[in-house]
Amino acid sequence: MSSKPNTQKGLYLYDYILSGNCYKVRLFLSFLQLDHELIPIDFFPGFEHKQTEFLELNPLGQIPVLMDDGFVLPDAQAILVYLAAKYDSTEAWYPKDPKLQGRITQWLAFADSITGSCSAARLHDKLGFKLNIEQARKEGRKNLRLLDDHLVENKIVGKDWLVLNRPTIADIACFPYVALAEEGGISLNDYPAARSWINRFKKLPQFIVMPGIPPLHGMKNNEGKFLNQEGLCFS
Amino acid sequence: MTKTTDPVAINDWQVIGRIDDFLKGQPKQTRLLGQSLVAERHKNGDIKVHEISELGETLRSCPVQEKFGHVWTTLGKPKRELFDIPEFQQIDRKYVGCGGVMAKASALRVVENFLDIGHFPYVHTDFLGSEPLTEVKDYKAEIRIDVDEVWADEISFHQDKAMLSATGGKAVEYMYRVVSPFNTVLYKTCPEKPEEWDIIGLFAQPLEENLCRVYAFMLVFDSQNTETDLIHFQQMIFFQDIIILENQLPVGVPLYDGAERSIKADKTQLQFRKWLKQKGLQFGTDQET
Numbered sequence: 001m002s003s004k005p006n007t008q009k010g011l012y013l014y015d016y017i018l019s020g021n022c023y024k025v026r027l028f029l030s031f032l033q034l035d036h037e038l039i040p041i042d043f044f045p046g047f048e049h050k051q052t053e054f055l056e057l058n059p060l061g062q063i064p065v066l067m068d069d070g071f072v073l074p075d076a077q078a079i080l081v082y083l084a085a086k087y088d089s090t091e092a093w094y095p096k097d098p099k100l101q102g103r104i105t106q107w108l109a110f111a112d113s114i115t116g117s118c119s120a121a122r123l124h125d126k127l128g129f130k131l132n133i134e135q136a137r138k139e140g141r142k143n144l145r146l147l148d149d150h151l152v153e154n155k156i157v158g159k160d161w162l163v164l165n166r167p168t169i170a171d172i173a174c175f176p177y178v179a180l181a182e183e184g185g186i187s188l189n190d191y192p193a194a195r196s197w198i199n200r201f202k203k204l205p206q207f208i209v210m211p212g213i214p215p216l217h218g219m220k221n222n223e224g225k226f227l228n229q230e231g232l233c234f235s
Numbered sequence: 236m237t238k239t240t241d242p243v244a245i246n247d248w249q250v251i252g253r254i255d256d257f258l259k260g261q262p263k264q265t266r267l268l269g270q271s272l273v274a275e276r277h278k279n280g281d282i283k284v285h286e287i288s289e290l291g292e293t294l295r296s297c298p299v300q301e302k303f304g305h306v307w308t309t310l311g312k313p314k315r316e317l318f319d320i321p322e323f324q325q326i327d328r329k330y331v332g333c334g335g336v337m338a339k340a341s342a343l344r345v346v347e348n349f350l351d352i353g354h355f356p357y358v359h360t361d362f363l364g365s366e367p368l369t370e371v372k373d374y375k376a377e378i379r380i381d382v383d384e385v386w387a388d389e390i391s392f393h394q395d396k397a398m399l400s401a402t403g404g405k406a407v408e409y410m411y412r413v414v415s416p417f418n419t420v421l422y423k424t425c426p427e428k429p430e431e432w433d434i435i436g437l438f439a440q441p442l443e444e445n446l447c448r449v450y451a452f453m454l455v456f457d458s459q460n461t462e463t464d465l466i467h468f469q470q471m472i473f474f475q476d477i478i479i480l481e482n483q484l485p486v487g488v489p490l491y492d493g494a495e496r497s498i499k500a501d502k503t504q505l506q507f508r509k510w511l512k513q514k515g516l517q518f519g520t521d522q523e524t
Contacts, residue, residue, distance in 0.1 A: 017467040018474055042463040044470075045253065045334025126337055126477070128448065183477065185339075211474030215360075 008070035011036040014054075014063055016043035020119055020176030021076040022064040023210040028080055028172050030208045032087050044127050077108040080169040093169050103163050107170035111177075114143050118177040121184025133185075140186045144194060147174060151193035160200060167204065175201055179213045236443055238270035238286075238310065244518035245311035247415060250438040250450060252306050253332050257282050266442040268518060270310055272297070284308045304332045305438055305450060318384075318414035322434050322454050331465045333451040335440065336473055340480040341519035342417045342439035342447035343488040343511070348476055349419055349437050350411050350507060352392055353500040358475050361395050365404075368393040371500035378510045385413035385510050387503040398433060399468045400457045401426045411503055416516050417441055428456040435469070444519055445486045449473065487521035494521070 005012050013029070015022045015038040029036050041063055042048040050061045058065050058074040065072060066079045068086075073079055084094035094104060117139035123129040124136065150162065162170045179198050181188055188195050201207060202216045209215050239245065251265055251274060262275035264287075273293075274284045282301065286294040297308045303323055322328060338345060348354070352371050355364030376387040390409035397407040410422040410432070417439040422432035434454040439447045451469050460468075489495060490512045497505055511520065 017471045040461070040463045040467045042466060045255075045332070046463070046466075048463070125339070126474075128335060128337055182481075211471045212478065214358075214475070214478065 005037070005039070005067065010069065012039055012067040013037070014039045014041050014057065014065040014067070016041050016049075016063050018211060019043065019063055020180055020210075021062075021115065023176045023213070024076055024172050025064050025066065025079050025083075026210070027175075027208055028083055028093075028169065030206045031093070031172075031204070032083060033206065034083070034087055077111055077173050080108070080173055084169050092166065093172075095164075095168070100163060100168075104168055104170040107162050108173050110143070110147075111173035113139070114147075114174055114177045117143055118181045118184055118186060121186060122177070122180055123184075125184050137184065137186050140181060140184065141190075144178065144181065144186065144188075144191050147178065148191040148194045151197050155193065161197070167201070171197075171201070176210070176213070183212055236269040239268045239444075239518050241268070241517040242311065243514050243516040244268050244416070244441065246309070246313055247311075248300070248307045248309050248313055248317045249417065250305050250440050251284070251308050252335065252440075253450060254301050254304055254306055255332070256335075257306060265440075267308070268310060268441055269443055272308070274299075274306065274308075282306055286310065303436075303438070304330060304452060315383075318418065320414070320420060320434070320436070320454075322432075325454075327456070328434075328454045329457055329462075329465075331453040331455070331462050331469075333453070333466050333469045333473075335448040335450050336470070336477075337442075337446065337448045338477055338480050339446055340483065341445060341487050342441040342449075343516075343519040344480055344483055344486075345437065345439050345447060345449055345476075346413065346417060346419050347488060347504050347507060348480055349421070350387065350413070350503045351501070352390060352409065353498075354479070355392065355394070358479060359472055362472065363394050363397065364392065365395050373499070374502065376502040376506045378506055378513075385411075385503065385507050387411040387506070397423060398426055398455070398457070399460045399464055400455075413507055413510070416511060416514070417447075417519075425456050427458065431456055433457075441519055447519075485521040487519055489521040489523075491521075491523035494523070 011034060013025055013036055043063060048054055049063050055061055057072060060074060062074060064076055064079065065074045073082055081094060117136050120131055121133060121136040121140055124131050124133045159165045161167045178194055199216060249267055251267060257263060257274055257276045259276045259278060262273050264271065264273050271287050272284055273287050274282055276282050282299050284297040284299050286297060288294055297310060300307045300317060302317060303320055307317055356366050356369045372391055374387060374390040379386050388410040391406050392409065393404060394407045395404040408424045413419045420434055420436035422434055425431045425433040436452050438450045441447050451473060453465055453469060488508065490508055
């Protein structure tokens with residue numbers, strides 16, 4: 001692999017710049033302000049995640065993989081849970097409440113359906129992966145409808161996010177491939193609540209962008225710093 | 236759509252993939268200028284390319300050459316040789332092929348975007364530029380008749396992280412070279428070797444009028460970064476552009492007067508369009524009706 005950590009100490013993320021699943025972990029690491037190092041994987045065109053050395057790390061051949069002081073954890077959703085449980089002392093992102101944890105886990109599983117549809121369509125359209133594109137887009141639209149309707153219902157009872165009136169890891173898990181849906185030929189025009197939710201994400205302190213998910217237009221001050229909802233600077 | 240009737244696009248060499256994309260015994264189907272093709276590497280190592288019908292019948296065989304890390308073919312009879320990029324002979328350069336990425340856009344729009352310095356601070360913020368340092372200083376752009384290419388030089392632009400090997404923001408020198416309508420390279424200040432230029436290029440495979448696959452590559456002096464680091468950097472830049480490229484209207488590059496309002500910074504683009512018009516290229520253009 002391009003650059004394997006020399007030491008077991010520290011937090012490492014095996015990462016691909018264009019992967020929404022890697023991005024959700026990068027985003028959460030930023031929200032938690034955790035120091036970490038990225039280890040770039042040649043997902044495309046090299047398919048490094050399907051080669052022996054990477055398969056030893058994750059036999060499923062999927063990115064991202066987190067390594068924390070030698071503890072190896074694949075799966076984006078599992079990583080979100082782990083990071084919240086270990087590093088979020090405020091318990092804001094994954095509250096210690098059985099019902100809430102149940103609800104959040106429901107959305108973590110739903111995030112995989114979004115990956116299987118919206119992300120699949122994007123891999124087809126952008127990187128030329130061979131798959132049933134019509135089926136992927138159809139499933140993607142079905143998932144977006146569900147998410148959009150849920151956000152509308154939440155709004156009626158005063159909730160801006162999927163589970164609470166503040167973001168949790170449920171939101172982070174679903175966000176990237178919804179925001180990237182148009183790269184897979186799925187227009188977001190029919191999902192206004194989802195579009196507002198995407199914009200709310202971009203106003204969060206410590207929000208970071210990825211290619212395909214640009215910052216909100218005009219959200220920067222003269223020094224190029226992003227502004228949050230109150231107009232306060234954050235890096 | 237069906238195969239284009241545009242003789243300019245037909246009678247030219249076009250890219251159809253990376254050399255590594257074609258493995259023995261694994262025929263691959265692709266599209267070029269609205270025509271379906273099948274390409275296969277045979278036991279002796281040669282690649283054969285055929286035009287095929289919608290039913291998969293072989294129609295005719297096409298000439299092939301493998302050069303610059305990529306595979307080239309033509310649907311017609313090219314009047315001239317494939318262009319040259321002499322820097323491929325410099326063996327101490329690091330060659331990195333970034334793979335083919337698709338954009339729902341005219342391949343010409345992709346080339347034009349590549350030539351545009353003005354968008355750096357807005358689209359590639361904190362990498363190729365940043366506000367408020369958005370000024371594009373005057374530079375030269377011309378059609379070079381002797382080589383039949385478009386060139387732009389004497390370009391200087393403030394960049395935050397011009398290349399992965401760059402440290403700190405500074406003024407970066409650029410030269411652009413359009414070698415054929417769908418293929419272009421740029422030369423920029425090499426952070427590690429000031430006496431040389433780093434090269435970044437795009438070979439665009441025009442699949443349909445409004446769809447292309449873009450193969451980016453780099454020929455650089457960079458002892459610091461791995462191939463994967465460089466691929467990630469280049470793919471990041473291109474995916475920042477894709478949103479813009481896929482939303483440009485009209486889809487084809489307009490070749491008639493008054494279609495778009497240009498500013499001084501668009502000089503290269505204007506020379507490029509003039510050159511396309513002189514050639515009479517139609518594929519991927521918007522001709523006023």
